[in-house]
Amino acid sequence: MADYRDMAAALSAGYGQDTGPITADTLITLKNGKKTTASDLLGMLKGFGQSVGSNLESLGRGGLSTFLGGPVDTANIALSVFPMEVPDKYGNINYTPETELRGGSRDILGMMPRATAPRQETAGMEELGGFMTPATAKVLKPAATGVVRMAGQEIANVSSGMPSRSLLGDITPKPKNIVEYDLRFDPRAKEQARLQALTLQVNPKSTAAPPSISLASLEGRPFITTMSDRTAAGGQLTGINNISLNTPIDYLGGQDYMFYNPGKVWASAERPVKQILNNAEIIKDVTGQNPLYIPWRMTPTGGDFAHMTGETMLGYADTVMGKGAKNKVNKEIKKLIPDWAGLGTPQGITQYRNAPDTTRKALKNMMDVQFRDMGGLNIGEARLAVTDPKQYTAQEGGIQNIGEIFAGQPMVMQSGHVSYPRGVPGQGLGVVSEDKNIFELLPEVVKQRGIVNPKNPSQQDLRALQMKPYAGIIDAQLLKALGY
Secondary structure, eight states: OOOHHHHHHHHHTTTTSTTOOOOHHHHGGGTOOOOOOHHHHHHGGGGGGGGHHHHHHHHHHHHHHHHHHHHHHHHHHHHTOOOSOOBOTTSOBOOOOOOOOSSSHHHHHHHSOOSSOOOTTHHHHHHHHHHTSHHHHHHTHHHHHHHHHHHHHHHHHHHHTOOOOSSSSSOSOOOTTOOOOOGGGOOOGGGHHHHHTOOEEEEOOOOOOOOEEOGGGGTTEEEEEOEEOOBOEEEEEEEETTEEEEEEEEEEOSTTHHHHSTTEEEEEOHHHHHHHHHHHHHHHHHHSSOOEEOOEEOOTTGGGGSHHHHHHHHHHHHHHOOHHHHHHHHHHHHTTSTTOOOTTOHHHHHHHHHSOHHHHHHHHHHHHHHHTTTTOOOHHHHHHHTBOGGGSSOOTTBBOEEEEEOTTSOOBSOOSOSSOOEEEEEEEEEEESSOOBGGGGOHHHHHHHTOSOTTSOOHHHHHHGGGSOEEEEEOHHHHHHTTO
């Protein structure tokens, strides 16, 4: 294999051009990073007694930092609702991240000294402490109350030797109609009961189950990574809450896109596809190998740009609403799309798909605010309805699937995806067997950005990763750092 410096030099030659090559700082990675749910965090209580002092301090630090930084965190949640990839009228993509306000809980936590030595579970215990603050409990009362009760029962069961793993594992059956999910799908306390009661009817599309792949088996392989939303791929959403939809919603993906679209490993707008293909060619020229494609997972709201979310809200309204309510919906939509053909019409779906992202976002917000209590879905229900169930609680920035890019092949002009029209030639290889954050595979980026814990990067770090493709090599040094 060529020296990494040769590859870095080759890729750096085009830096600054409009072809979107990987930048020089990213290329240093060729030498040689979880947003947790309450359920994940409570699982750490199994080892609580092993170091009571350190964990108690972590809980206290997390609680205090969240109490003090809570207002700023709330403001940043509002700022975090951004699309996956937003093409302008020229087909270009605006990767500019939202502005994050300073002074949130993470910033405060970083300034607080520790009296005891940190442990492996420290970051999680500090975040768990945030769930326990009065300010947070007030906002998340419906969800948090149930979690705390379950946690108390789990601790009691573990202490008495009874089998119990509804929060600390997987033995106890979960209640019906209760979906464990990242609260960022819809943080509004009054909407949690609806999300927890959500049921979905899905007509799956059969395909061979992708094999499990260990990163250790990929030693020496270069890779490219870009962001991926959490939307499901394969099959159709045919019903919600035991009501069959008049028009099923196609699941297009998402991470699993690579397993349902032979000859294609990814789909996006034209410019990001060009960026990926240009870098893939350079990497193959230097290494002699096709690069792997390892997409990393976005925030729970990252799928809002995909048409599936809005189409689900429109389709459910068409199915369940009476004539009067539908007329009101159509009247409001005409304020956004003047020639709107109406709910339940093929022309209406085409008009929605062709509308700019700002219009689609305004339409979804209108449906949520004005019609969720008139029979329609709220935005959280719609998001969950089109999300891959494996990613309801999965960590942000996590890796899931591994594909291969066919370097040197032309762009696929028809990707088969409504939201992302161009395709990257390649194939899906399998599902990564280890739950890793993408920053764990990018040690030089971690060093350059000063990331303290690559397993739990900040929102700013994750947003910065959206700006362009990044690349690296899974070499012996990286695998050793990952514990192989």
